Amino acid sequence: MSQHRVVITGMGVVAPNANNLSDFEQAVKSGISGIKYQPDLAALGFSCCIGGKPELGDALIGTYFDALELRNFNNNSIIYGVIAGMQAWQDAGLTILNADDEPDWDSGTIFGNGSSGVEKFREAIYKIDEGATKKLGSTTVVQIMVSGISAFLAGKIGLGNQVTTNSSACTTGTESLLMCYERIKTGKAKRMLAGSTSDSGPYIWAGFDAMKVCNFKHNDHAEKGSRPMSATASGFVPGSGAGALVLENLEDALKRGANIYAEVIGGAINAGGQRGSGTMTAPNSIAVQRCITDALKDANIHADEIDAINGHLTATTKDSLEIQNWATALQRNGNNFPYINALKSHVGHCLSASGSIECIAAALQIKHNFLFPNLNCEDLHPDIADIVSADKIPQQLIEQELNIIAKASFGFGDVNACAILKKYKD
Template structure:
């Protein structure tokens, strides 16, 4: 099997809409959570969310003026910006007249932009369907993001979308990894995007699975592994990686951020404690175990766990699963952090944005703080030393990182990144 490396990164996150600013933010533990006036106006319990801020005029570098006039879908916008960032970061060029038959794209999302859908429904209800224009369908289909990316970059290999709830991002990376590993492609754009959709956030608010306690102080709202965690913070954005066959990347002199050693996706079958909304501990443990086996790493090799860790009751269950599989407890446990403490839960985009953060820590040699965990949950503190949850930036060489995500439907995805 061929070896696969990461040569480019792109990100649109609530605390940084490009890799340099995102890197600075996660090093400093800077939150991107803020009050969203629309949520206040709707009288929801939670007023805070993560909404990336793109600088005015930045989109003109990616889209023509005519396209921009009709483009309203935020997941398409975020995905295209992140993917193009990653492409250029990898030292690749965009040729408007050439098809790259050896490069493809797997770019996932959990839902289309509901704001665009709502506007369309209202337009139809007013009997003005002709006003929908010619760009509506391509912005609402699940493959819309990857289709736009494929056209921007001229990709001629597989161009498709995946959707596996919160596991979508890491799963997209593994799907692209397998395509290169088996020789079906030499290079792939992998990632995921989530639209800024207050309507989806309102549905989560109705389920009472998002926090309602920190409206006055948004930056403290997302509290993974904390005793005072009260639900996740909804968020949006996109992350993208350029994956390449290792020897080809070396031959062209590409900068290599990390090597993908392997990974695994599975489901807990919604049995033994697993439900539509809660992961089965047995399924989670099996996913981690198989990812490590397929990556040929041992428990002692793991320096850092970039967990799913959403600020819900599942955090303590997740930490127990990690400790059980690794058989490392107390102060022997690896460092563990959660990017969601700074940006909230980006749903379908979570795995790709968090993978970008994991790779940056590996490449630059640091562990970013997991903020708002000054009061670790007692059941977590009984398993691991609080010192393994970094409250401040740690400058330290990292050789092996495990990144995992667990989603609605009891689906799991786990991936292992190492230094090249």
């Protein structure tokens, strides 16, 4: 079977620090934090009262949804995902089909989600308990089903290839990218919309607050709260949003003169089976290292070829373990360790959307030759400083040529995904 090369030709993002690709690039270059104090969390007695939520106006939402669609609509994850997905499709210069057109049999989507329609589900429960089932409305099912996001995007664009939603905790977005990559590489689709989305607010974030894994020490200084790789990191800051990437076979991309952000040259997805050091919430280090080395093998590159890492790095006690796993897998440390940065210092942990938003940041770095700064790690954790030279963890924007970036995500359930992105050259 012939193998097709796969490139990224369109991207869209809804993040706590920006609602479009151009603003997002400028925000990450400038180190603009999207994390703010959330009064509703304080009113509900949360320990962590800060978070990252996209700020969407009615005008922006109205660009992608009509008034009928928004009637009785109460699902932020679908709104975030549709906006990001449509932005990516338009950024790629692809056609949105009319309602009476035949579906695009060569295009599909695998668009991930962690949980969907929690607010709508809560509303439905109260109405049912009150005996008002008939007042639920006709959109309840599509708002509650996790696959509502991929279904919405398929209808908006006219997708006729695979249309589905994956869900693998924090690895969801990177997993989506790799699943779409495989489908195009093997010729089962010409282009796929990869991405993931995550809802926001107390009903999504409460469980993490209850687990005491969120930062409660920076409620008065929200932008300082997300501190990956810092000695004073004290838990992650919850975030939300969506990221979307159009993946396309190289032949078709070149035929239509598409803008190419980066090439996806390989990757790996695995799990630690919650064995050894792995648990529902902690990684099996052997599995993490194996995921990284398998990704290198799949991409047919050597560890020394990696210029930078876009880490998972959540600002918890596992950050130093992640750095150690990278060092072991790559057999690189000190000054020989690649550059590494953590987008969560800018936007918080966007949960199921994190992988996609971070993949976009990685692709932008490759396309435009820069490394965005790590925020809030001026006090580098000593265990990390023992492994990596401080100058490999940039705290200011660095502009330099980048050829290959490794992007990894590690999630609850002891699941892992690592994608390898490369600069496209004619």
